[in-house]
Amino acid sequence: xxxxxxxxxxxxxxxxxxxxxxxxxxxxxxxxxxxxxxxxxxxxxxxxxxxxxxxxxxxxxxxxxxxxxxxxxxxxxxxxxxxxxxxxxxxxxxxxxxxxxxxxxxx
Amino acid sequence: xxxxxxxxxxxxxxxxxxxxxxxxxxxxxxxxxxxxxxxxxxxxxxxxxxxxxxxxxxxxxxxxxxxxxxxxxxxxxxxxxxxxxxxxxxxxxxxxxxxxxxxxxxxxxxxxxxxxxxxxx
Numbered sequence: 645x646x647x648x649x650x651x652x653x654x655x656x657x658x659x660x661x662x663x664x665x666x667x668x669x670x671x672x673x674x675x676x677x678x679x680x681x682x683x684x685x686x687x688x689x690x691x692x693x694x695x696x697x698x699x700x701x702x703x704x705x706x707x708x709x710x711x712x713x714x715x716x717x718x719x720x721x722x723x724x725x726x727x728x729x730x731x732x733x734x735x736x737x738x739x740x741x742x743x744x745x746x747x748x749x750x751x
Numbered sequence: 752x753x754x755x756x757x758x759x760x761x762x763x764x765x766x767x768x769x770x771x772x773x774x775x776x777x778x779x780x781x782x783x784x785x786x787x788x789x790x791x792x793x794x795x796x797x798x799x800x801x802x803x804x805x806x807x808x809x810x811x812x813x814x815x816x817x818x819x820x821x822x823x824x825x826x827x828x829x830x831x832x833x834x835x836x837x838x839x840x841x842x843x844x845x846x847x848x849x850x851x852x853x854x855x856x857x858x859x860x861x862x863x864x865x866x867x868x869x870x871x872x
Contacts, residue, residue: 645813678858680796687846687865688788688796693858731796735857738810740786740798 646670646734650743656751661722665746667715667732676736679708679717682745683728691730692717722748753777753861755847760866763837767870773830773847773863781805781825784850786859787832789843799845800832804853837870844868 647670657663667677675695680688690699692708695715705720719726727750732743759771773785786801800821801810809821820833830847844867848859 676857680859682796687862688848688859689862690858690860693851693860699860729795733796733798733859738801738856739812740801740810740856742788742796742798745795 645739646673646737646741648732648734648741648743650730650732650746652746653744654747654749656749657722658751659722659724663719663722663748665717665730665732665748667710667717667743669713669715669734669736672712673734673736675711676734677708677710677715678733678735679706680731680733681726681728682731683725688731724750753849755849755861755863757845757847757863757866760845760868762869762871763834764872765838765870767837769834769837769868771832771834771845771847771866771868773832775828775830775849778849778861780823780828782853784853784856785823785830786848786850786856787821787830788846788848788859788862789841790846790865791840791843794843797843801850801856802830803855808855810856834868837868839870841868842870 679692787799844865
């Protein structure tokens with residue numbers, strides 16, 4: 645299976661900050677990389693697919709980049725509603741795998 | 752509006768069986784691949800299984816080991832997960848999700864609210 649490793653595991657930031665979350669694949673996955681947001685008690689929400697394409701309805705402060713093994717999710721100016729857990733997920737193979745998650749907390 | 756409504760969760764004894772359902776509406780169900788993802792209490796997301804749009808190709812995580820079976824009924828707009836010989840480690844919220852595409856698994860763009868499965872004696 646392709647292993648997905650996110651860093652950091654948790655992150656404290658303030659409203660208005662710019663934050664970046666990293667996701668690394670154990671082998672090249674081209675741009676078959678998606679990002680999800682999950683608020684407590686809620687279902688996950690697709691933010692970015694294909695490494696950099698913004699899902700419809702997602703605010704433009706979210707952006708994704710990367711290819712091969714190294715990817716990033718950036719939130720340009722944190723809003724209160726962005727404090728949540730973020731997951732990357734690869735679909736390069738049909739054995740789908742998620743990263744372990746990055747918990748974004750209010751400082 | 753896309754809606755996915757899971758049902759069938761509950762308390763089941765180790766070694767028992769359960770069938771989860773996911774009723775879909777608001778989109779042409781037979782055009783899209785579907786998937787199940789689970790989340791154990793306090794843990795991260797774990798992909799379980801997926802199925803292509805016409806149901807003739809299925810995919811499973813390694814831990815499934817023949818105990819779980821995904822299927823779909825495109826006439827009823829419903830996705831299923833048959834869970835047999837369940838174990839304590841199957842305890843989780845099970846989400847169904849719609850894919851952006853039909854023929855293979857790619858990106859899950861709509862999710863249900865989940866159904867809780869608890870395996871305990």
